[in-house]
Amino acid sequence: MLMKELTIQALIENIPAVTDFVEEQLAPLHFSRKAMIQLAVAIDEIFSNIAKYAYDGKGGEATVRVETEAEPEAAVITFIDNGEPFDPLAAGEPDLTLDAEERKIGGLGIFLVKKSMDGISYEYKDGHNILRIKKKPGQEGQKTGK
Amino acid sequence: MAIEKYTEENKMTIRAGGRLDAVTSPELGEILQAIPADLTELVFDLSGLEYISSAGLRQLLVAQKQMNKQGKMYVEGAGGQVLEVFAASGFDKILTLR
Numbered sequence: 001m002l003m004k005e006l007t008i009q010a011l012i013e014n015i016p017a018v019t020d021f022v023e024e025q026l027a028p029l030h031f032s033r034k035a036m037i038q039l040a041v042a043i044d045e046i047f048s049n050i051a052k053y054a055y056d057g058k059g060g061e062a063t064v065r066v067e068t069e070a071e072p073e074a075a076v077i078t079f080i081d082n083g084e085p086f087d088p089l090a091a092g093e094p095d096l097t098l099d100a101e102e103r104k105i106g107g108l109g110i111f112l113v114k115k116s117m118d119g120i121s122y123e124y125k126d127g128h129n130i131l132r133i134k135k136k137p138g139q140e141g142q143k144t145g146k
Numbered sequence: 147m148a149i150e151k152y153t154e155e156n157k158m159t160i161r162a163g164g165r166l167d168a169v170t171s172p173e174l175g176e177i178l179q180a181i182p183a184d185l186t187e188l189v190f191d192l193s194g195l196e197y198i199s200s201a202g203l204r205q206l207l208v209a210q211k212q213m214n215k216q217g218k219m220y221v222e223g224a225g226g227q228v229l230e231v232f233a234a235s236g237f238d239k240i241l242t243l244r
Binding site for chain 1: 165167168169196197198199200201203204207210211214226227231234235236239240
């Protein structure tokens with residue numbers, strides 16, 4: 001298993017740097033284009049949650065750890081911050097049947113992440129929010145370079 | 147991301163390409179805040195959109211609620227992950243896709 005970490009300020013503007021970092025670590029693997037897009041969206045949802053809720057938009061350090069497994073291929077990405085305890089998995093499922101006037105976006109992002117990842121877990125430990133996602137390469141089998 | 151906006155009489159077309167996520171959605175939000183009161187048709191061309199996150203859905207919902215008050219809104223050209231997210235989120239029933 002290979003492991004690499006990036007520590008960066010939890011700000012919305014840093015999301016592209018996190019996405020680039022993760023894509024770089026996964027480049028030697030054979031993730032499908034679809035899986036890479038799903039990961040990019042997961043990073044967008046999770047990192048913006050950290051920026052907005054754990055740190056209330058004021059910034060603070062976040063560490064993104066990427067672990068890759070070769071046989072069979074899989075990636076585990078762990079997001080660690082020192083902000084306010086925030087469990088994104090605690091929110092109830094959004095009501096998908098409401099019309100435009102009644103719809104709420106809160107909780108929808110994590111709902112979509114749950115659906116598109118192969119695993120997701122949260123714990124609050126030693127003052128850290130620790131959110132972990134697992135993703136398999138998908139079925140297209142072709143390599144997704146940048 | 148590239149957002150282009152065309153206005154012709156009371157119809158506006160917004161073409162969003164690339165990624166519509168937490169980073170790029172505020173740009174779309176600014177355009178939506180400036181929708182003219184006499185606009186009767188708003189068309190989103192998403193044929194160049196690679197992916198959308200909940201931040202992008204939020205802006206589309208803002209647009210739909212505004213156009214419910216003053217006219218019609220259509221979403222064209224959605225494919226791939228964008229269409230999957232619309233289906234998974236129930237937005238395929240809120241938006242008028244064509």
